[in-house]
Amino acid sequence: MSELKIGLVGTGAIGRTHIERINNLLSGAKVIGCADSNLDFCRSVANEYGIKAYATGEEMIADPVIEAVIVTTLDPYHEQYVMAAVKAGKYVFCEKPLAPEADACKRIVEAEMAGGKQLVQVGFMRRYDPGYRQLKKAIQSRAYGEPLLLHCAHRNPSVPDSYDTPMAVENSMIHEIDVLRWLLGEDYATAEVRFAKDTRRTHAKLRDPQIMILTTKSGVRIDVEAFVNNGNNYEIKCEVVCEDAVLNLPEPSNIQITANAAKGIAIHQDWSTRFVEAYNTEFQEWINATKAGRVDGPSAWDGYVGQITAKAASKARDTQSIVEIAYEKKPDFYGG
Numbered sequence: 001m002s003e004l005k006i007g008l009v010g011t012g013a014i015g016r017t018h019i020e021r022i023n024n025l026l027s028g029a030k031v032i033g034c035a036d037s038n039l040d041f042c043r044s045v046a047n048e049y050g051i052k053a054y055a056t057g058e059e060m061i062a063d064p065v066i067e068a069v070i071v072t073t074l075d076p077y078h079e080q081y082v083m084a085a086v087k088a089g090k091y092v093f094c095e096k097p098l099a100p101e102a103d104a105c106k107r108i109v110e111a112e113m114a115g116g117k118q119l120v121q122v123g124f125m126r127r128y129d130p131g132y133r134q135l136k137k138a139i140q141s142r143a144y145g146e147p148l149l150l151h152c153a154h155r156n157p158s159v160p161d162s163y164d165t166p167m168a169v170e171n172s173m174i175h176e177i178d179v180l181r182w183l184l185g186e187d188y189a190t191a192e193v194r195f196a197k198d199t200r201r202t203h204a205k206l207r208d209p210q211i212m213i214l215t216t217k218s219g220v221r222i223d224v225e226a227f228v229n230n231g232n233n234y235e236i237k238c239e240v241v242c243e244d245a246v247l248n249l250p251e252p253s254n255i256q257i258t259a260n261a262a263k264g265i266a267i268h269q270d271w272s273t274r275f276v277e278a279y280n281t282e283f284q285e286w287i288n289a290t291k292a293g294r295v296d297g298p299s300a301w302d303g304y305v306g307q308i309t310a311k312a313a314s315k316a317r318d319t320q321s322i323v324e325i326a327y328e329k330k331p332d333f334y335g336g
């Protein structure tokens with residue numbers, strides 16, 4: 001089978017790592033073109049990777065040579081390019097979030113359903129992390145009884161100055177919102193977000209740390225700590241307390257180093273390396289499914305449900321109250 005020809009819009013850091021992983025590491029596809037609102041930069045990226053620079057994302061998506069599209073622009077522009085791909089009948093991988101607003105996600109869902117074929121996958125890469133996959137298997141087997149409560153943490157060493165209070169839910173804990181719903185296989189019922197004592201590293205626009213509390217429809221209770229300016233480590237924790245056992249998310253293994261009168265195991269300092277295996281598996285599986293004419297990964301519906309949940313959590317944070325979450329019934333189109 002010939003190689004899948006991909007066009008990528010949004011040549012920022014994450015876009016470029018995806019070009020590199022697809023063109024140098026994975027099999028069955030090549031990114032052959034790119035587009036970006038900064039055309040000069042786009043041309044320099046195209047030169048570096050020996051691919052074609054298009055004047056606009058729309059022009060690239062409309063080119064008959066392009067068989068599938070990757071969207072890695074800034075979040076507010078996701079909808080425009082995902083819509084263009086859906087209207088052109090092309091498979092499209094969109095980095096998370098599908099769109100910052102739930103209404104925009106809904107428009108994508110409606111456009112996809114109107115076209116009669118599933119084409120959209122959302123980049124919720126944690127579902128491809130080997131540790132989360134092991135956890136899911138263990139939970140699903142019910143060998144340890146029912147899951148009752150989960151304690152999770154999402155800690156970043158630092159975030160840019162533009163990162164503000166809402167982003168803890170909308171940019172960081174959106175990963176937990178998706179992956180925990182997938183782990184447990186059920187939707188949420190309520191959301192709550194509370195603040196802890198502020199770290200001295202915070203600033204006027206960012207309250208840090210925060211705790212998001214979710215309950216699922218069956219009553220599982222989840223707490224997630226987001227501490228995004230902890231000045232120290234990138235750390236992702238997930239502890240699932242079941243009736244008969246406690247299950248913990250494993251970290252990627254690393255050598256133990258004995259030196260300077262101490263024994264230590266280095267941990268990843270940033271999400272791009274902590275989840276590198278997840279990204280690689282995510283894209284290899286996306287390529288394989290796209291070539292087979294399927295969407296196997298997180299769907300536009302999952303992207304929509306994620307944003308409805310994030311919106312409820314944001315309201316809960318702003319009103320300091322518990323907010324009930326109302327989802328529509330999952331359409332048959334998405335296996336509802």
Ligand code: ISE
Pocket residue numbers: 156171172173175271
């Ligand atoms: C970032 O945007 C990501 O998506 C990372 O996976 C996450 O860990 C980080 O908190 C976000 O800012």
